[in-house]
Amino acid sequence: MTDFNYTIASINHASKSFGQKKVLSDITLNIKQGQIIGLIGPSGSGKTTTIKCLLGMEKLDTGSAAIFGEKMPNRQILEKIGYMGQTDALYETLTALENLTFFGNLMGITGAELTAAINKNISLVNLTDSLHQIVAAFSGGMKRRLSLAIALLANPDLIILDEPTVGIDPSLRLDIWTQLRALATIQKAIIVTTHVMDEAEKCDLVGLIINGKIFALGTPNELKKKFNATSIEEVFLKAEVSSK
Amino acid sequence: MIQFKAVLVRVIKEIIRDKRTLALMLLAPILILTLMNLVFNSNTDTKLKLGVTTSVPHKIIQSLPNSKVSIHHYQNSHNHTQKIQAANLDAFVTRNKNKLEITYENEDPTKSAQVKSLFANALLASNIKELSATLKEMPLQPSTKRTSLNFKIKNSYLYGNSNSTFFDKIFPVLIGFFVFFFVFLISGIALIRERTSGTLDRLLATPIRRSQLVFGYLAGYGLFAILQTLLIVLFAIYILQVEIVGNLFLVLLTNILVALVALVIGLFVSTFANSEFQMMQFIPIIVVPQVFFSGIIPLDTMAHWVKFISYLLPLSYAGDALTDVMIKGQGLNAIAKDWLILLVFLVIFTFLNIVGLKRYRKV
Ligand SMILES: Nc1ncnc2c1ncn2[C@@H]1O[C@H](COP(=O)(O)OP(=O)(O)OP(=O)(O)O)[C@@H](O)[C@H]1O
Numbered sequence: 213m214t215d216f217n218y219t220i221a222s223i224n225h226a227s228k229s230f231g232q233k234k235v236l237s238d239i240t241l242n243i244k245q246g247q248i249i250g251l252i253g254p255s256g257s258g259k260t261t262t263i264k265c266l267l268g269m270e271k272l273d274t275g276s277a278a279i280f281g282e283k284m285p286n287r288q289i290l291e292k293i294g295y296m297g298q299t300d301a302l303y304e305t306l307t308a309l310e311n312l313t314f315f316g317n318l319m320g321i322t323g324a325e326l327t328a329a330i331n332k333n334i335s336l337v338n339l340t341d342s343l344h345q346i347v348a349a350f351s352g353g354m355k356r357r358l359s360l361a362i363a364l365l366a367n368p369d370l371i372i373l374d375e376p377t378v379g380i381d382p383s384l385r386l387d388i389w390t391q392l393r394a395l396a397t398i399q400k401a402i403i404v405t406t407h408v409m410d411e412a413e414k415c416d417l418v419g420l421i422i423n424g425k426i427f428a429l430g431t432p433n434e435l436k437k438k439f440n441a442t443s444i445e446e447v448f449l450k451a452e453v454s455s456k
Numbered sequence: 457m458i459q460f461k462a463v464l465v466r467v468i469k470e471i472i473r474d475k476r477t478l479a480l481m482l483l484a485p486i487l488i489l490t491l492m493n494l495v496f497n498s499n500t501d502t503k504l505k506l507g508v509t510t511s512v513p514h515k516i517i518q519s520l521p522n523s524k525v526s527i528h529h530y531q532n533s534h535n536h537t538q539k540i541q542a543a544n545l546d547a548f549v550t551r552n553k554n555k556l557e558i559t560y561e562n563e564d565p566t567k568s569a570q571v572k573s574l575f576a577n578a579l580l581a582s583n584i585k586e587l588s589a590t591l592k593e594m595p596l597q598p599s600t601k602r603t604s605l606n607f608k609i610k611n612s613y614l615y616g617n618s619n620s621t622f623f624d625k626i627f628p629v630l631i632g633f634f635v636f637f638f639v640f641l642i643s644g645i646a647l648i649r650e651r652t653s654g655t656l657d658r659l660l661a662t663p664i665r666r667s668q669l670v671f672g673y674l675a676g677y678g679l680f681a682i683l684q685t686l687l688i689v690l691f692a693i694y695i696l697q698v699e700i701v702g703n704l705f706l707v708l709l710t711n712i713l714v715a716l717v718a719l720v721i722g723l724f725v726s727t728f729a730n731s732e733f734q735m736m737q738f739i740p741i742i743v744v745p746q747v748f749f750s751g752i753i754p755l756d757t758m759a760h761w762v763k764f765i766s767y768l769l770p771l772s773y774a775g776d777a778l779t780d781v782m783i784k785g786q787g788l789n790a791i792a793k794d795w796l797i798l799l800v801f802l803v804i805f806t807f808l809n810i811v812g813l814k815r816y817r818k819v
Pocket residue numbers: 230235253254255256257258259260261262298
């Protein structure tokens with residue numbers, strides 16, 4: 213497939229507690245150029261927190277995170293990261309175009325470059341016809357797609373997507389994954405969390421997080437072999453049982 | 457710079473789209489001012505209703521100004537309580553030997569006070585008449601005969617004029633208060649919305665500087681605050697006919713400063729609230745006390761430590777500066793100190809906001 217040579221993002225021996233509650237313990241992950249890494253795990257296991265710590269939005273108690281060789285948190289590095297949160301963070305009173313323009317500007321792109329980026333990404337998520345519609349009138353899936361378009365807008369080298377395909381219909385979901393794979397082949401690094409196990413099958417690497425620990429990490433085939441399972445779904449279920 | 461402009465443009469668009477909030481910001485103060493103007497100004501037009509028995513000397517009744525009282529005559533003072541109630545009198549007057557006995561309805565103590573002072577004046581006036589009558593009978597001093605007796609009071613006012621009402625006095629403070637209140641509330645709620653909708657987190661996952669975000673907010677809401685101030689002040693001058701003695705420009709600038717202070721305090725306080733409703737809970741704690749200390753109630757007579765509280769409240773400086781300009785017609789010299797302190801508030805809270813955003817992103 214691709215040559216995994218250059219590490220784009222890494223998180224080393226990361227631990228994090230919220231108050232008394234230990235949410236992450238000793239998480240280590242490396243994401244390389246051209247790689248799609250999928251994070252799976254039960255609800256509340258710490259996937260979102262891992263991502264936020266990597267981005268520097270949460271502070272690690274111990275351990276470190278680095279992106280493009282720079283220690284995080286680092287404001288300037290954020291320019292090269294496309295992030296899509298688990299909740300749709302959109303301005304409901306503004307139109308899709310206005311949301312795209314706003315976040316595009318924040319990422320530092322303007323003018324013709326921005327227009328071109330908007331057109332390209334809005335058609336990718338199939339929202340071209342709704343470009344001038346107020347976001348409050350969007351369906352859940354439409355909002356999700358708009359968030360995705362915003363994340364991809366600045367042509368980032370590292371793309372971090374927290375459950376990007378929730379509420380998106382199967383055919384569009386397929387399109388999006390085709391697109392993610394295309395981005396990976398042009399040497400982007402992609403981190404995706406998901407609860408959809410056949411999406412996990414499409415990743416180059418799958419990290420299974422349970423109770424804030426990396427329970428297993430490897431290619432989908434490696435994981436299936438290790439747990440003696442025929443699908444990632446089975447891996448997930450077996451892992452959850454054996455972790456208790 | 458792109459980021460600052462983006463925030464500014466977005467804030468403006470959001471305000472314009474939210475018609476209700478826009479109306480609240482621009483029309484509500486005008487509505488309330490109009491109502492207050494009506495309430496405080498109509499008071500002075502009504503006549504005091506006095507019940508008077510025949511035993512009260514004619515001279516005294518004649519000395520009461522016709523324009524301010526209407527007299528109801530009664531034969532005696534039997535059941536005067538019922539008489540007061542039946543005719544809705546403000547006071548009932550009767551004579552007991554050489555004493556005037558006045559019973560006040562006292563539902564509205566200001567009316568009682570007015571009646572009291574009217575009678576004091578009337579007694580004085582009739583005394584002077586008696587005096588003049590005696591003087592007329594004194595042939596020894598013919599030179600003082602005419603001139604000394606036409607006592608008249610000429611009233612001069614340092615500030616305002618004889619038409620000055622309570623509304624005129626509190627109006628400068630009211631303007632400052634409205635600007636403060638609405639900007640405080642709306643900016644605070646805007647930031648809470650930004651937080652609860654997740655857009656704040658999303659925003660801070662871009663390379664925007666925290667200061668750019670705060671300044672973007674400041675500029676966006678500042679613009680509407682300027683609009684609001686213009687509207688309130690012009691409405692007051694041209695429709696409500698409130699007189700502004702000093703420089704209109706100073707009034708506007710002071711209010712813009714107030715708005716910016718309200719903005720940064722609103723943004724700051726909103727970090728301690730988790731919902732719009734919790735933001736409302738700050739009104740009685742932060743906004744209402746400022747009204748008491750902003751000049752509506754005279755502070756000179758208060759205990760020293762109470763006065764000290766007022767030094768901590770931005771609205772007291774705003775009220776002071778606005779009163780200086782609008783009523784006393786003073787210039788920049790008089791209000792420079794107030795401006796300076798407001799600026800200090802502005803700088804401190806802006807700084808606190810920028811630092812406070814570290815809660816959501818560490819850089
Ligand atoms: N700001 C916070 N304060 C306190 N606890 C938190 C906070 N954010 C997350 N947690 C806790 O940390 C744990 C991990 O949460 P996280 O959002 O990372 O889970 P997740 O794996 O993304 O779950 P899901 O699949 O449901 O999105 C949860 O138990 C959650 O309650």
